[in-house]
Amino acid sequence: MTMAQPDVTVVIGAYEAMPYLTECLASVEAQTIAPERVEVIAVDDGSTDGTGECLEEFAARAPMPVTVLRQENSGGPSGPRNVGLAKAAGRYVFFLDADDRLGPEALERMVGMADRAGTDVVLGRIEGVNRGAPKSMWGRTLERTDVYSSPIKFTLSAQKLFRRSLLERHGMRFDESLFTGEDALFTMEAYLRADGVSVIADYTCYYLVGRDDGKHVTRSGGYTLRFDSARALMNLIAGLVPEGPRRDLLMVRPFTVTLLPQFGPRFLKDTDDVRRRKLELARPLMDVHWTEGVARRLKVEERLRLHLVAGQRLELLMDVLRFVREKEQPRALLERRGRRVYLAYPHFRDRAAGIPDSVYLASPREARAVPGYRAGGTDSLPRRAARRLLAPFRAVTPA
Template identity: 85%
Template sequence: MTVTQPDVTVIIGAYEAMPYLVECLASVEAQTLDPARVEVIAVDDGSTDGTGEYLDEFAARAPMPVTVIHQENSGGPSGPRNAGLAKAAGRYVFFLDADDRLGPEALERMVAMADRAGTDVVLGRVEGVNRGAPKSMWHKTLERTDVFSSNIKFTLSAQKLFRRALLERHGMRFDESLFTGEDALFTMEAYLRADGVSVIADHTCYYLVGRDDGKHVTKSGGYALRFDSARALMRLIAELVPPGERRDQLMVRPFVVTLLPQFGPRWLTDDEEVRRHKLELAAPLMDAYWTEGVARLLKVHERLRLHLVAARRPDLLTDVVRFVRDKRQAAGLLEKNGRRLYLVYPHFRDRKAGIPDEVYLAGPREARPFLGYREQPADSFPRRALRRLRRLSAVRGLSRRDRPAAA
């Protein structure tokens, strides 16, 4: 009897997942992909609420092959996912959290997309149920894109379809030393190493479920873990992407999503010891990875806060954080005949503070709502050609005037 390789291995890490696990597994069972083309590897990570027993019951009746692994609690999602990866046989793997669920036809559509486009990673549209979900990458279905040409860097959760050959070729596994952000590290590496990424934007493939009891697979942990996560992701980006615009573009993600919240409203309630420690943890990251290129890509209040973190100026930072927390609107100051707009956040042009004007300079997107702002037009080819012709004409005119008069 010939054993056919499954198209996709669904890896489910489960910890204290009842009763959410019931709908999760029902969504797997309801998939339209032929059950013979699917395998499930479920890892019970030391649950005590009946999760392990329910997985065993599902394995006994499911239409597709199901392997259940029982292990002691590992403390995070990385261990169960790696245990599942070690046993996976599918051409693709999909990581499904036990408290979430798949959308109808999700596996069939994602596998078909990967096979048709020849891509190594497929993102299926995600919707939140009692919680938020990423939105900016679902504007358009893309058969082939990459992390530089789209907004996929803002969805680094592990709930994607990955070509298993890619993971095996690079020995990719989840970092079990990280207790938050481990999926961001894994997914960013996959994006950067992939031969193309696909995006399914017109069909919901995954429902991200907010639990009432707060017991998610991923534990939030303390602020120091967030710095660990940012450090690991920044280091990965620096290792795989040379310095320049493309690296700066990717660095926006860990700076804004992971690091900046530590210097948001919670900063105002931190005691002095925590504030000092946060600045100590941030210092080597700012020194190594904070560049003018990254700064230019941020909103003014984001750039200003991180500039003050880099400058080790907690005294000034507190005023800015309070201004942002209170949702106050910064006034706009127009200069250069309306072509330059500064947002007047605290300490703007305060000599004692010494913050450069450029930190407050708004980009076109922030500046457009202000009356009187005149956006500089793109430097199009006709404009460049016209300027060149004018320069050439001027040079020729000078050369004619310099010629000796005819006898």
């Protein structure tokens, strides 16, 4: 007799996951969705701590069908996820990290939402346990939205429900050449190709667990890997979204979340060689993807740092970072009868530095926090100022 197609395949990639794996598997066993609607494919990625044996024991007792695959270590989470995805039979796929856990109603609610709304991706509320978790996208439950209309671009981890036909139609797999940010690339592509995305904000579907030993399935590496991740995500966005405001909106994510931290306070502790190397790695990304539209969407301090990165202005960047490290607050300068606000970070109107005023122009949110500001003048950078914003980058000689 032919078995009915499961509603959802849970793919678990596991490497050295003990003892966290036991709670992860218990959360799968406790799901309120009927067991016959679920299948589990667990991939042991060369563990030596009993992870594989734990998965085998789970397969023997679980109420739903469980397939355990064991392989040599692949070096990252992409390989096991791809192996599991290739074996999946469910209408939907959910990627569960072996040290995290599901809320009891997670699968039932997410599958129900996808079926009801007809959407291709469902985000279930995430809560951190001994670690941080994304917050901005959980304001309210949304049956149908997209990556442009909501903050979902700021949660690009793989722990989402994906319609498998979407993934198969576009041949989507995790990039095994990336060792950090591979899930961001996969999830952003799914958002962009999806016929609608749903958000479940009123129930915690996923618990993101911080390990006591400081390890995690998605292990990070050296700084060069971050530039690889930023480049891949920027190129994906540029390849799928035409030039213009929508592309600029999405580019904010790799610029602020992936690239900008490489030029934060930690940059002050880097060696001279590492600083020069980081600027060298950033140069092609800034040349190709840094636009007026992206710059306008950033806070002054973010915009200023990236302006200096684009211009390869090392010494000026160091001055700004020292200012930021000391948690100093920039002086606010109101002009045009209070309708324009500048934040005087280092080198504001310093003729020798030659940084345009437009770089220091406060965003609407920043401006509203300044006493005496009169709304109506800084809802966006003035067109003339915006056009000047990028021009100095191209001709600047590295400091």
